[in-house]
Amino acid sequence: MQGARMWAVAGVLGVALCGCSSSTGSAGAGSGGGSSSGGAAADTPEVPVTTQDLERVCSDGLGFKGLPAYDRAKKSVHPAQLMRSDGDDDGWTSSVPSDGDFPKGWFLDYMDKPEKAELVVCVERTKATATGKVCDMEADGKPLKIKTYNTTYRLRVVEARTGKEQYTYTGKAESDECPYYILTSKGEDANKYYNEVRPEDYRKRVKPYIAP
Numbered sequence: 001m002q003g004a005r006m007w008a009v010a011g012v013l014g015v016a017l018c019g020c021s022s023s024t025g026s027a028g029a030g031s032g033g034g035s036s037s038g039g040a041a042a043d044t045p046e047v048p049v050t051t052q053d054l055e056r057v058c059s060d061g062l063g064f065k066g067l068p069a070y071d072r073a074k075k076s077v078h079p080a081q082l083m084r085s086d087g088d089d090d091g092w093t094s095s096v097p098s099d100g101d102f103p104k105g106w107f108l109d110y111m112d113k114p115e116k117a118e119l120v121v122c123v124e125r126t127k128a129t130a131t132g133k134v135c136d137m138e139a140d141g142k143p144l145k146i147k148t149y150n151t152t153y154r155l156r157v158v159e160a161r162t163g164k165e166q167y168t169y170t171g172k173a174e175s176d177e178c179p180y181y182i183l184t185s186k187g188e189d190a191n192k193y194y195n196e197v198r199p200e201d202y203r204k205r206v207k208p209y210i211a212p
Helices: 051-059 199-210
Strands: 005-009 080-085 092-095 119-139 142-159 165-173 181-184 192-194
Touching: 051 080, 051 092, 051 119, 051 142, 080 199, 119 192, 119 199, 142 199, 165 199
Parallel strands: 080 119, 142 192
Antiparallel strands: 005 119, 005 181, 080 092, 119 142, 142 165
């Protein structure tokens, strides 16, 4: 996460936290500008060049005809790409879950090719509501007060080839606890913390589609 800063809970010993990653880490693949194979013939079925190209499946319901067909009746793992959105103008970001969040093979990894995707799992924050709770944190040795927010999210499982929704669900992510630390990116408000949907909150919901 470029330009990330870490806020630690006030009063906690200054232990160096290195290599921390979240389940929402961007795969960082490509610019998302290209969505067809370079130099391919005009009649060649279109495939994504990078995982970021799959954002259009979530945002516009547009699939890629060159991707493998999804057949839920086949009792095998159907690889999916995870895409996340904070519900703002930044659009969708391709992500790779942290190790242990999901069984291996459910979601594309950094080394996997995007043309393996049969499904796209779209996780989108649709609403944020202030909890009224303020957490005492510190940044660079200075005190910092963080306002927390509960969120509403929408989860969708979409066929990557056709853009057709297979499943949709709306839920809430709520908590009255302060975080131990916060990772923020450049341009984000460091004084706000959003309770987001966790992998364990939707693991069972996507399983019937990814691993029937």
